[in-house]
Amino acid sequence: MQTLLDGYRKFRADTWPEKRRVFEELAEKGQKPKALVLGCVDSRANPGVIFSAGPGELLVARNVANFIPAYGSAAMCYGTAAAVEFGVRVLEIPNILVLGHQKCGGVSALLNGVPDTAQEFVAPWMAAAEEARRRAAEEQDPDRRQLLAEQEVIKLSLANLAGFPWIAERITDGRLRLSGAWFSIYSGTLSLLQEDGSFRDIV
């Protein structure tokens, strides 16, 4: 808790005086973020840090392994789906980015088994991403398999998002665009998902 309070004091001393007008304007006029980022809860892959986002700039929803279950499936998580519905149908955000990352513990659990202490919720959650595990399963090298599975979870989440009827409708008429990206914790580089299914570093 002390770390949080120290961070808050730093925010009040440094950031607040500088951004006060921005916060006041956002409070008066409401938010109009240009992108919704669906990321992982991992503390090393913070969308606000990666995209240098200030207040009001990004709507962010995070869960274990940046996973979006299929529309109407049993694993559909109301928390994440509610964030998507709010961003897309209420705020009319024109971009959704699914952001995966290196060394994802959720993806590692999907590949190598969920820890005994996380059987209640993490196990059924990651089981819903089985399709991504299956697609990466044939790779023999463990590091390469982990990377492939991280990328497959991003692709599966995007495909599942595209199956939400009100998202499909907006993609068709050009109001909404879906993208995928993967962040390397070691190098700090971001790779963007391409049309051909590969990931390419942004230079």
Ligand SMILES: [Zn+2]
């Ligand atoms: Zn993760």
